[in-house]
Amino acid sequence: MQEVGHQLLIYPFRYAKTKSDVRSARIPNETQLVKELFTFAPTPKHTQDPFDLDFGAPVTVAEPRGALATIPPDTQLILVPFACNASELLEAYWGIAALGINQQLEWTTDPEALHLPQAVTSYTSRPIIIPGQITAHTSFADGTEPTLTLSSRTASDRALHVPAQTEAEPVEDQTSEDDATH
Template sequence: MSVPLPPWATEVFGKQAAAVRVGLGQALRNMQANAQAAQEQADSRTNHTYGSARWQGQYERVQEELRHLPGATPVKPFQFPFELMRVGRGLIYPFSYSKKKLDVRIARIPNESQLVKELFTFAPEPAEVQGMFEFDGFGDSSPAVEVRGGLASLPPDTRLVLVPFVCNASGLLEAYWGVAALGEDLRLQWETDPEPLTLPEAVTSHERLTVIPQQPASADLELTSFDHGAEPTLTLSSRSNVDRQRDVPPLTEAEPVDNQISEDDATH
């Protein structure tokens, strides 16, 4: 049974809303498979390899799944190593908010980076919370955020769509999508309840090494074996009578030649 699309998704993504929802679920599944494969190949005692591959994959796998949709455009934030995808009016931002299951309605953005500040200029305004020491005319006024890079060229009607997910090196546990404002202490203020994404079991692309590289055939081995190659040409010279009388040991190889060019010289 198909799950109806939330109204906000149709408003933001238009006719591509259903394809975006399917693509996001598949992208996160592929992300997890890639990261687990990298961790397995690293054979490391820590999960650093998994974490690095997962962080990279959460952007690159989304781009792979959505880039062929009509109207899909990659957007490169200022000094950010990856591109975010914009489909219709929706700018998609995936992020991990926990390593174990946690109510997404109390999720927090991992850190308040400059990228996060710029992205949330495309999000709804947070509800105002008046502190006990705030009075009219004395409230803190946050400076305007300068939007840079590819984000600066986005149309003003662009809407930030969050894709928070829960995963660890053992598995991908759950994922959601929705629209939210950034409140105090980096907590999200959801416009509506975040919708769960379907995470497929099948993986459509991953980098697990499943084939052993082809080994040389026996005929090739005969050509490359050390005792079947062409014999090297040896240069022989006899010792002088003086060396023989003084019992000077024979030289078995040429004296090394001093290199007159250093590595530093080669760079100039």
């Protein structure tokens, strides 16, 4: 990826529900906010649809409003398109692109794949992917993260609407005041 300025603006968006070629990705909705974000992107090479015969219509450029208006104009927009479905994140990329005709992206850099974390698969009536848990040392309170055991409920528990157990039941004390020796 080419070197960019010091100020970056990151825009993640889902481009597909299945794995597909990210180079053919489109912005899902060209809202006013998206138009304002793309004022920080490169200028598109093609600004008019080849079948658009209205040669006199000027291309409208959105002016950033609100907090976007306070961002320096040399800020670079970094796109993070990802493919995911209801069960898992399939793939993710990052790169720089202009917003072309019909919400099509014109990549100025080759989109680079982002490495996804290892995942744990939980088998229920349909597979569910749970992103891997980080077990490395963290700086929070100079401790280490606990290791979590992930498991799914059995089909019979789900059918009987048995609530999921999130913590072990407390063990009741088996001694009483009468057991005390003097």
